[in-house]
Amino acid sequence: MENNTQIFGLRAVIEAIHAEKTIDKVFLQKGLKGELFLELEALLRRYSINSSYVPVEKLNRLTKNNHQGVVAQISPIAFHDLDALVEQTIASGATPLFLLLDQLSDVRNFGAIIRTAECTGVNGIIIQKKGGAPINGDTIKTSAGAVFKVPICKVDHIKDAMFHMQASGIKVIAATEKTENTLYDVSFKGPCAIILGSEGRGINPSVLKLVDDKAKLPLLGEIESLNVSVACGAFLYEALRQRL
Template identity: 80%
Template sequence: MEDQTQIFGIRAIIEAINANKTIDKVFLQKGLSGDLFTELETLVNKKSINKSYVPVEKLNRLSKGNHQGAVAQISPIAFHDMETLVSQVMESGKTPLFLLLDQLSDVRNFGAIIRTAECTGVDGIIVQKKGGAPVNGDTIKTSAGAVFKVPICKVDHIKDAVFFMQASGIKVVSATEKTNDTLYDVSFTEPSAIVMGSEGRGINPSILKVSDARAKLPLLGEIESLNVSVACGAFLYEVLRQRRA
């Protein structure tokens, strides 16, 4: 499967942004300057689009040299508005279940989580605009197409999503080893949102601090942690078990 659709050239990217295309990330050439380049930088910052300054060699690899100092990746999906999605789910009469991914970085983990989320009835996945894994060809392949079935929302900060969930009557549970409670000690029968952390550092301490509950998986071996997609699957199926019971 091909990766995300790419746009090459400063003017073309400016036009795409102004046309409200879903831009996942913009790669900008290090050290480049000029009025048009500055216009693009300003627009990218204004729209809070994820960007990265890279050597010209990387841009050459992405575009076979035809880039003028900028390459943009267009997401293959349209992202949902979180507040609208939460309101719709709350009004539907079902018990909501959301996933908050705190800067998960590996696209294959992201895809695997989306696939499990679709299988367990997750109502929506919330990710941060900057610092997280993109929705690209690897994500789509690993999710087995589930990325087109589960609503995905982007927010400026995961903590904003936590506060909105709580204000909407949804309990926020962080999956972390920094607790004595296991996931079997936590009730998921009420409206719930589960926070999963990044592969390296886990969940941001500021998010742990404001969560309603923390829960961990019991680990009986010598290895201290599970792959995040595997851990997420265990949490989601415990939610399913409790709600079916």
């Protein structure tokens, strides 16, 4: 069965995947067995759909309906194809400005970033299929509806998006404290994509090795970092300032 934000029940979720519904995440009951369950697991692996195994109590909190051990969260938006979005942006004559989010986990930070991205003319936001914050009611509310205005793409791994950007002549700039350059030392005037990491660990080290440039925010206080959505705003407005 289905409501506005969820699909529940083994067969219903399987059919939703076959029908190419945009699914953000699937919650599976720990210890669940059976032929249908194995079929669902195989589909989740085949289509790289984000999933996690949880106690039945978690599923009972998600829905009061007969969930049969599985609840899927439906995305309220349709995701864009990365290749097509990059091509369209370049063809439009605009100087590309993209955001790459390396497994950002907090939905409110995600929503705030989307809102700032819309205000600063970002051409698209790229997220990873697994490990990141979903697009749910909190994301929509915090974004003030900007989630419906900024194209968002999902990729199997954030590295895939980086390689595509670089092959398309778009410089990838990391927002990281692991550099001597501040964001005022780096040029954002040309085609570029700014990559931000998760709230806890920042940008994955293996991803950081592949960027074209790095920049940090100067911090004069005793606290060593800013909230990621605040840092994102500072980077995007510096990019906008340079381009105006």
